[in-house]
Amino acid sequence: MTIILYDLCGKNGKRFSPFGWRTRMALAHKGLEHHVELVKFTEKSKVEFSGQKLVPVLKDEDNVVSDSFAIAEYLEDAYPDRPSLFGSSEGRGMAKAINNFVDMTIMVHMGNMIVADVSGHVDPACLDYFTSSREARFGKPLPEVQVGRDDRVVAFRKTLEPIRRVVQDQPFIGGDRPTYADFPLFGVLQWARCTSTFAILEPNDPIRHWFERLLEDYDGVGKSEPAAV
Numbered sequence: 736m737t738i739i740l741y742d743l744c745g746k747n748g749k750r751f752s753p754f755g756w757r758t759r760m761a762l763a764h765k766g767l768e769h770h771v772e773l774v775k776f777t778e779k780s781k782v783e784f785s786g787q788k789l790v791p792v793l794k795d796e797d798n799v800v801s802d803s804f805a806i807a808e809y810l811e812d813a814y815p816d817r818p819s820l821f822g823s824s825e826g827r828g829m830a831k832a833i834n835n836f837v838d839m840t841i842m843v844h845m846g847n848m849i850v851a852d853v854s855g856h857v858d859p860a861c862l863d864y865f866t867s868s869r870e871a872r873f874g875k876p877l878p879e880v881q882v883g884r885d886d887r888v889v890a891f892r893k894t895l896e897p898i899r900r901v902v903q904d905q906p907f908i909g910g911d912r913p914t915y916a917d918f919p920l921f922g923v924l925q926w927a928r929c930t931s932t933f934a935i936l937e938p939n940d941p942i943r944h945w946f947e948r949l950l951e952d953y954d955g956v957g958k959s960e961p962a963a964v
C-alpha cells in the first residue's frame with residue numbers, strides 16, 4: 736500500500752501551502768506513511784491525472800482525491816481503524832463548517848497581509864506565473880496589497896475571537912487532542928509562519944499558544960518546516 740501526496744512546493748522544496756498542511760496534519764493524525772511528490776506552481780501536469788489543477792492531491796492505490804477536505808473525508812472513511820479525524824458524524828459537520836469559515840474569511844484576510852512575502856518563497860521558475868496570477872486576483876501589484884496591514888491585522892485578530900475563546904479553555908478545538916477542526920486554521924497560520932515574518936498574532940495570544948502546541952504535536956511535523964526569517 737502506498738499513499739502518494741502531491742503537495743505544492745516553493746523555493747528549495749519549501750512546503751507552505753495552507754491546504755497541503757491540512758492534509759499533512761490529517762495524515763499525521765491517522766499515522767499513515769506516505770510518499771510525497773512535490774509540485775511547483777508551474778508543474779500542474781503532475782496532477783493532471785486527478786482531473787483538475789490544484790494541490791493537494793492524494794493517490795491511494797486506485798483512489799485519487801483532490802481538495803483537502805475531500806481528502807480528509809476519504810482518509811476517515813478508508814482508514815476507520817486509525818484515530819478519527821472527526822470523532823463523529825456531528826464532528827465531521829463541525830469540522831466542515833470551520834473549514835469553510837477559514838476558506839471564505841480567514842484565508843482572504845491573510846492573503847491580503849502576506850501575499851508579497853509569499854512571493855519571496857516561490858521557486859524563481861514560477862515567479863512570473865505566481866505574480867501575474869495573484870496580481871490579477873488582487874487587482875494591484877503585490878507589494879500594494881500588503882499596504883496598511885499593520886492596521887488591518889488588529890481587526891483580523893478580532894475575527895479569531897470565537898476560536899480564541901475555545902483554545903484558551905481547552906488544549907485544542909477538538910478537545911484534549913486535535914481533530915480535523917484544528918487543521919484549517921493551523922494550515923493558514925503555518926502558511927504565514929513559513930513565508931512571512933509579519934507578526935500575525937500577539938505573543939500572549941492563546942491562539943499562538945494553541946498553534947505552538949500543534950507545531951510540536953505529531954512528532955513535530957509542523958515544526959519541521961523552517962519558519963521564514
Ligand SMILES: N[C@@H](CCC(=O)N[C@@H](CS)C(=O)NCC(=O)O)C(=O)O
Pocket residue numbers: 743752753754755776788789790791801802803804868
Ligand atoms: N479547495 C482546495 C484549494 C486548493 C488550492 O487552492 N491549492 C493551491 C495551493 S495553496 C493551488 O494548487 N494553487 C495553484 C495555483 O495557484 O496555480 C483544497 O482545499 O485543497
